[in-house]
Amino acid sequence: MGMRPLLHPSINEVTVEGILHALSDPVRVAIYADIVAQECPHNCSNFLRVSNKAIPKSTLSQHFRVLREAGLIRSERHGVEMQNISRCIELEQRFPGLIRAIVSAHTIQSAGEARTKKPVPKRPSRRATAQ
Amino acid sequence: MGMRPLLHPSINEVTVEGILHALSDPVRVAIYADIVAQECPHNCSNFLRVSNKAIPKSTLSQHFRVLREAGLIRSERHGVEMQNISRCIELEQRFPGLIRAIVSAHTIQSAGEARTKKPVPKRPSRRATAQ
DNA sequence: TCAATAGTTCGGAACCACCGAACTATTGAA
DNA sequence: TTCAATAGTTCGGTGGTTCCGAACTATTGA
Numbered sequence: 005m006g007m008r009p010l011l012h013p014s015i016n017e018v019t020v021e022g023i024l025h026a027l028s029d030p031v032r033v034a035i036y037a038d039i040v041a042q043e044c045p046h047n048c049s050n051f052l053r054v055s056n057k058a059i060p061k062s063t064l065s066q067h068f069r070v071l072r073e074a075g076l077i078r079s080e081r082h083g084v085e086m087q088n089i090s091r092c093i094e095l096e097q098r099f100p101g102l103i104r105a106i107v108s109a110h111t112i113q114s115a116g117e118a119r120t121k122k123p124v125p126k127r128p129s130r131r132a133t134a135q
Numbered sequence: 136m137g138m139r140p141l142l143h144p145s146i147n148e149v150t151v152e153g154i155l156h157a158l159s160d161p162v163r164v165a166i167y168a169d170i171v172a173q174e175c176p177h178n179c180s181n182f183l184r185v186s187n188k189a190i191p192k193s194t195l196s197q198h199f200r201v202l203r204e205a206g207l208i209r210s211e212r213h214g215v216e217m218q219n220i221s222r223c224i225e226l227e228q229r230f231p232g233l234i235r236a237i238v239s240a241h242t243i244q245s246a247g248e249a250r251t252k253k254p255v256p257k258r259p260s261r262r263a264t265a266q
Numbered sequence: 267t268c269a270a271t272a273g274t275t276c277g278g279a280a281c282c283a284c285c286g287a288a289c290t291a292t293t294g295a296a
Numbered sequence: 297t298t299c300a301a302t303a304g305t306t307c308g309g310t311g312g313t314t315c316c317g318a319a320c321t322a323t324t325g326a
Contacts, residue, residue: 007274007321016247020240024159028152060316065274084272084323099240101232109151109230116147138290138305191285196305215292215303 010072010079015094018075020102023095026074027106031059032067036076037110040090040103141203141210146225149206151233154226157205158237162190163198167207168238171221 027033068088071077075095077088095103158164199219202208206226208219226234 020237020244021159021161021164023240024155024164024237028155028159030152033152033155061273062275062317063315065272066314069274081273081323084270086273099236099243101236102240105230105232105236106151106155109154109233112230113151192304193286193306194284196303197283200305212292212304215301217304 012072012078013075015075015091015098018095018098020099022074023076023099023102026070026076029067029070031063032071033106033110035067036071036090037107039077039088040092040107143203143209144206146206146222146229149226149229151230153205154207154230154233157201157207160198160201162194163202164237164241166198167202167221168241170208170219171223171234171238 027036068077068079068086071088072079075091078091079086079088081087092103158167199208199210199217202219203210206222209222210217210219212218223234
């Protein structure tokens with residue numbers, strides 16, 4: 005079974021729930037913040053280099069798919085690798101202020117965590133982390 | 136095993152991920168929008184009356200717990216029933232513009248859906264909805 | 267043609283969410 | 297004080313979702 009073509013929802017099909025779900029994951033919001041921040045394309049390996057967490061590429065691939073199908077990014081092949089760019093202009097038109105507010109909140113939170121130095125569990129712990 | 140005391144995170148413990156996760160569910164965002172809109176307390180039975188969807192009370196109870204533990208609402212007993220109020224002032228201080236943007240986006244989306252008349256599946260369908 | 271690189275798909279295990287049943291807590295009346 | 301009624305919580309099972317390693321597809325450059 006070959007690779008299915010990349011799925012991009014039209015801007016009207018994009019939902020708030022989809023966006024919030026996509027960005028409620030620490031890894032995905034980090035990826036997305038990165039894509040938005042550096043106004044240049046971004047791909048899986050690039051993210052692996054930036055964050056030195058060891059996230060399997062299959063997992064990363066799915067994270068990118070979730071972001072794409074939520075309408076947050078647009079992915080296209082360029083040669084052997086993928087270019088992912090944010091759809092923030094369209095999104096700003098559909099849901100004014102939403103993306104900005106989320107990214108800004110994420111920045112505020114990261115700053116706070118950096119200050120307190122403790123790499124706090126960012127969520128009620130979605131997977132029971134041990135013993 | 137008795138009932139555990141209600142858990143309210145301090146405002147500094149509130150995370151963006153937690154908020155987005157909590158509000159990425161159609162039912163929860165509807166409850167929350169309701170609580171924010173009518174600047175008065177709100178409870179489970181009240182919501183059941185407002186939305187005429189038949190959501191089991193055990194499920195509703197858990198939805199309220201998620202909202203509470205994400206720091207979005209504050210719940211306290213008043214007699215036999217619960218009063219739920221939004222913590223939007225604190226939240227506005229911690230993450231300026233976030234709540235407003237999400238609620239506003241939700242409003243925009245609802246308006247759009249009402250216009251097109253089709254009760255569109257709001258999400259890529261988290262639980263396979265049928266057949 | 268083939269090795270290297272980048273990403274996708276698949277399968278299974280771990281995790282999480284939903285809902286009915288049984289429970290706790292509070293009130294008001296008998 | 298006992299009891300029925302009301303409001304909500306907890307538990308357990310089932311079924312959907314996510315994660316990750318292994319195997320695969322796709323593209324490029326030698």
